[in-house]
Amino acid sequence: MKKIISFVAFLTIIFAGVGSGLAATHTVNKGDTYWKIGIQYGVPVKALMSVNNAANSTLGIGQKLTIPASSVTSSEKDLLARLVEAEAKGEPYAGKVAVATVVLNRVDSNLFPNTVSGVIYQSSQFTPVSNGQINKAASTDSKKAVNEALAFRGQGSGSLYFYNPAKTTNTWLRSKTTTIKIGNHVFAK
Structure with missing residues (x-):
């Protein structure tokens, strides 16, 4: 019984965020900018840069970006x-x-x-x-x-x-x- 409860607790932790606005990822393509990506996902450029620890606006093709969950549904x-x-x-x-x-x-x-x-x-x-x-x-x-x-x-x-x-x-x-x-x-x- 203890193992079942622990397993259920583990699954709850693992799947708690599914469908609840977890951040997505974006692979940078040629021509992408933080501005264009922000518009595409409807997220603030400031938040996008912050979550990706960007010191400047430079992006590299193939770079993986974390897209923060939008605060607006x-x-x-x-x-x-x-x-x-x-x-x-x-x-x-x-x-x-x-x-x-x-x-x-x-x-x-x-x-x-x-x-x-x-x-x-x-x-x-x-x-x-x-x-x-x-x-x-x-x-x-x-x-x-x-x-x-x-x-x-x-x-x-x-x-x-x-x-x-x-x-x-x-x-x-x-x-x-x-x-x-x-x-x-x-x-x-």
């Missing part, structure tokens, strides 16, 4: 892509990335909920949640923009807000420090 990526689609449809691609980045910056800020879904569903924050547009499918560009924002995570100017000046008269929002303007959106912190 696939369902959260889908939700974020749907928000990006609804908020930035018709905006330049960079604007789509910036909208996704705002959500991720909020997740990382102590001023907002600490999950993508918590930020998106926080009361009165995003119009597409209240008007149902969040429920429409995301385009390929919006999905790609989410992965690019994830790769960019932890860099940039820290935008926590965005608005279209032609659609809002909110003086509090307009009083925030502008970080960048892309298309019809103003991004601020």
